[in-house]
Amino acid sequence: MSSFQVIPKSAVAEDIVSHLLLLIREKKLRPGDKLPPERELAAMMQVSRPSLREALRTLSIMRVVELRHGSGTYITALEPSALVEHLDFVFSLDDSTYLQLFQTRKILEPGICALAARHITEEELTQLEACVERSKVGPDNPEAYLQADLDLHEIITQAARNPF
Incomplete structure (x- = not known):
């Protein structure tokens, strides 16, 4: 070589x-x-x-x-999903990184959602609807709401068929 x-x-x-x-x-x-x-x-x-x-x-x-x-x-x-696995550590280093991540998400998420809408399966759609139902607990149960939100984003990411 x-x-x-x-x-x-x-x-x-x-x-x-x-x-x-x-x-x-x-x-x-x-x-x-x-x-x-x-x-x-x-x-x-x-x-x-x-x-x-x-x-x-x-x-x-x-x-x-x-x-x-x-x-x-x-x-x-x-x-790619394995290569970006440790990005959570990068984001944990500096609080300003979260603001930057949030700004980036506001720009990217509409496009990711559009991509997910094109590829989503019936099973993923059912899981997504269940997350929306679970999120209705709102401020009464912040832990359950957060978990439903995390699950929702995971399903959208999965449906987009794009690990980024």
């Missing part, structure tokens, strides 16, 4: 991560591909094995690679 370039000695694991992500974006690495063994990959990139291990652990946490003990390291299916 000659696509793996030499990483400058001053670089850290982040540079290795960036390079491997670039190879994925450029389609030089594809879902299901097995990376070369750690020793070989470290030699190809001219990086230390500890730096490579750190980079691979980072990519594993990001759900970009899967580390299979005894088998090797593989590029995951790169499913």
